[in-house]
Structure formats: structure tokens, C-alpha cells
Amino acid sequence: xxxxxxxxxxxxxxxxxxxxxxxxxxxxxxxxxxxxxxxxxxxxxxxxxxxxxxxxxxxxxxxxxxxxxxxxxxxxxxxxxxxxxxxxxxxxxxxxxxxxxxxxxxxxxxxxxxxxxxxxxxxxxxxxxxxxxxxxxxxxxxxxxxxxxxxxxxxxxxxxxxxxxxxxxxxxxxxxxxxxxxxxxxxxxxxxxxxxxxxxxxxxxxxxxxxxxxxxxxxxxxxxxxxxxxxxxxxxxxxxxxxxxxxxxxxxxxxxxxxxxxxxxxxxxxxxxxxxxxxxxxxxxxxxxxxxxx
Numbered sequence: 484x485x486x487x488x489x490x491x492x493x494x495x496x497x498x499x500x501x502x503x504x505x506x507x508x509x510x511x512x513x514x515x516x517x518x519x520x521x522x523x524x525x526x527x528x529x530x531x532x533x534x535x536x537x538x539x540x541x542x543x544x545x546x547x548x549x550x551x552x553x554x555x556x557x558x559x560x561x562x563x564x565x566x567x568x569x570x571x572x573x574x575x576x577x578x579x580x581x582x583x584x585x586x587x588x589x590x591x592x593x594x595x596x597x598x599x600x601x602x603x604x605x606x607x608x609x610x611x612x613x614x615x616x617x618x619x620x621x622x623x624x625x626x627x628x629x630x631x632x633x634x635x636x637x638x639x640x641x642x643x644x645x646x647x648x649x650x651x652x653x654x655x656x657x658x659x660x661x662x663x664x665x666x667x668x669x670x671x672x673x674x675x676x677x678x679x680x681x682x683x684x685x686x687x688x689x690x691x692x693x694x695x696x697x698x699x700x701x702x703x704x705x706x707x708x709x710x711x712x713x714x715x716x717x718x719x720x721x722x723x724x725x726x727x728x729x730x731x732x733x734x735x736x737x738x739x740x741x742x743x744x745x746x747x748x749x750x751x752x753x754x755x756x757x758x759x760x761x762x763x764x765x766x767x768x769x770x771x772x773x774x775x776x777x
Contacts, residue, residue, distance in 0.1 A: 485521045485544065487513065493522060493537075497572045504568045504579060506530040516587075516676040518758075519547060519691065522575075525582060533567060534688075537577035547691035548576050550619050554668060554693055555580075557615035562607060563687050564679075583688075585681030590705070590712040596680055601725055603678070603685045604705060608698040608728040611668035622671055622696030623663040631658045631746025640753065644766075646773055647749070654772065657742035665697035667728075673701045674708045698728035703740055711767040716774035738775040745772040 490498065490511045502508055506529030513524045514534075522537040538548045555566035555578075564581040571577075588596035632655040635643065647654065670677070670693050677689045702723050709719035723729045729737075748765030751757055 485519065485538070485542070487518070487520070488522050489513075490522070490524060490526075494573045494575065497537075497570065497575045497577060500570050500572045501526070501535065501577060501579070502528070504530075504570070505533055519544060519689075522577070526579075532582040534564065534580045534582050535577060536580075537570075537575055539574050540571070540576050541574065545576060546619075548578060550693065551689070551691040552576075552578055553617045553619055554615060554690055557611075557617055557668070558690065559610055561684070561686070562603070562610060563690065580688075583679045583681055583686060585679040585686075587675045588678050588680040588685055590675055590709050590714075592713050592718070596685065597722065599680065599683065599685045600678070600705065601722065603687070604673075604702045605726050605728075607670070607687070607701055608667060608726065612698055613666045614668045614695040618668055618693065618695045620694035621664070622669055622694045622700060625694060626661075626663055626743070626747070629747050630750045631655070631743060632749070633658075633746075634750050635746065635753070638753065643749075644769060647745075647769055650776065653776070654742045654746060657739045658746045661739040661743035662736050663696050663700065663740070663743075665695070665700075667696060667698040667700075668693055669696040669698075669700045671696065671700065671704075673704045697732070697736075699726070699732045699737070700740070702726045702729040703737065703744070707744065707764070707768050707771055710771055711764060716771050719771075738772075741768070741772040741775045745769040 505526055508526055508528045510527050511524040520536040520538055524535060526533045526535050538545045552569050564583050566580055568579040588600060632651055636651050670687055672692050678685050678687055706719045706723050710716055745768035748768045752761045752765040
């Protein structure tokens with residue numbers, strides 16, 4: 484996870500070039516979430532607030548910022564804050580986005596945000612199909628070979644969930660057959676911290692890991708988050724069935740995806756570098772896969 488630098492640690496040449504866009508900077512505010520940038524803050528400047536994120540171009544994760552810059556011009560304003568400027572200076576890539584003052588929506592069963600989030604994923608699947616040619620990555624290519632249940636089996640962990648251990652062969656077979664391809668620009672990491680709710684609508688931020696894939700993938704990600712936040716698997720899937728792209732997907736395809744997501748989550752959760760929330764999400768994804776398998 485990158486170390487986040489304060490504004491004062493950026494090279495003066497980078498700060499000066501940014502201020503050509505923003506006007507003189509008054510103060511900055513770092514976000515609560517978001518750990519994949521070396522710089523991330525709302526810049527309060529003479530020209531008004533702007534959200535800025537950046538990374539050094541030689542970092543292995545710099546591809547995510549290049550990817551976000553490439554797809555940003557194709558994201559409708561109703562779906563995402565707009566990219567205002569891009570600065571490349573002295574080894575840094577900095578992106579400046581429209582500032583959205585909204586808060587993060589809730590997915591708990593009693594949340595009043597659920598209908599708006601449902602409208603959001605419907606619009607995403609429709610407005611971003613066909614996928615813009617600027618999308619540099621395929622979800623199938625990026626996730627197809629990602630370690631999952633087969634890799635977990637090789638580790639032979641003594642603390643593996645008993646149901647998962649009993650069904651390892653089935654889960655490994657399902658994840659190998661997961662069909663992820665499609666012609667939609669998929670966010671691929673959709674959860675409340677990547678959403679901003681304002682004036683009755685929800686918009687999506689951080690398109691850094693987006694790519695071409697199946698139109699139902701983002702909705703399926705929300706299903707896991709719904710279960711994590713207190714919905715039963717049945718209730719979460721009932722919510723998702725209001726999204727045409729998800730409702731039209733074949734049952735075995737969704738089941739294979741649930742197995743794939745659970746396997747990737749289980750493997751990542753066992754990494755010494757795993758973030759604190761990773762284990763709970765892996766357990767939730769496994770719960771969904773177990774529900775799908777009966």
C-alpha cells in the first residue's frame with residue numbers, strides 16, 4: 484500500500500503546475516478512504532475545490548492512474564465526477580477531478596439509498612455499453628489467472644472454513660470456468676466508499692481498475708457488499724434482479740462468478756499484506772457462493 488504524501492512533499496514544480504489549473508492553494512483535506520495513491524486530497528484553492536490524486540509514474544501501480552485518465556472522458560457526468568485536468572511533471576502523474584461534496588451511501592437493509600444505488604447500476608450497465616475503446620484492460624484477462632481456490636488448496640491452510648474445504652474441488656472447477664467477458668466498461672471495485680450520494684443521485688469515483696467485461700459484474704459486486712452489510716443472500720439477489728443485466732445472466736454464470744470472487748478473496752485474505760477488512764469480505768463472498776451452491 485503506497486505511503487500517502489502531503490501536499491508539501493510534492494515537488495515544487497508539480498505544485499506550481501497544478502496551481503496553474505486551480506489558482507493559489509489555500510488548504511487541503513485528505514479523504515477518509517482510498518489508499519492506492521501516493522497523493523490524494525481535496526484542494527481548496529482560489530478557483531474552488533478540486534479532488535486531486537496522483538502517483539509517481541515509475542511505481543508498479545501507476546497503471547491504475549493511467550487507466551483512470553484514459554476512461555474518464557467517456558464517463559457521463561450523471562455517473563462520475565468529471566476529469567478536469569491531468570498533469571505529468573517531474574516523474575509524477577496528477578489527476579484533477581470535479582469536486583462532489585456528497586457523502587458515501589449506506590447499504591444496510593433499512594437504507595434509503597438502496598433505490599438510488601439500484602438506479603445507478605442499471606444506468607452503468609446501459610450507458611457504458613458498448614465499452615469505450617479507450618479501456619485498456621479486460622476483466623477476463625486481469626482476473627482470469629488470479630490466484631483463487633486452487634492456490635488456497637496448495638497452501639493447505641489448517642484454518643480453512645470446513646464447508647470450503649469440503650467443496651474445494653467444486654469451487655476450483657467453477658472458478659476456472661468463470662465467464663467474465665463482455666462489452667461493457669465495468670468499474671470492477673464497486674462499493675460504498677467508491678460512491679458519492681448528493682441530491683438524490685449517486686455517482687461513482689475511482690475508476691482506476693475499470694475494464695471491459697460483462698455488464699452484470701458491478702451489480703454482482705454490490706450483492707456481496709449487501710450481504711456484508713446485513714442482507715441475507717436471498718434479499719441481496721432479489722435486489723439485484725431489478726437490474727436487467729443481472730437478471731438476464733445465466734444462473735451458472737453468476738454461480739461461477741461467486742465462486743471466483745470468493746476464491747480470490749480467500750487467497751488475498753491470507754496474504755501478510757492483506758488489509759484489515761479483507762477477511763470479512765472473503766467470508767461474505769464465500770457465504771454467497773455457499774448460498775449459490777445450495
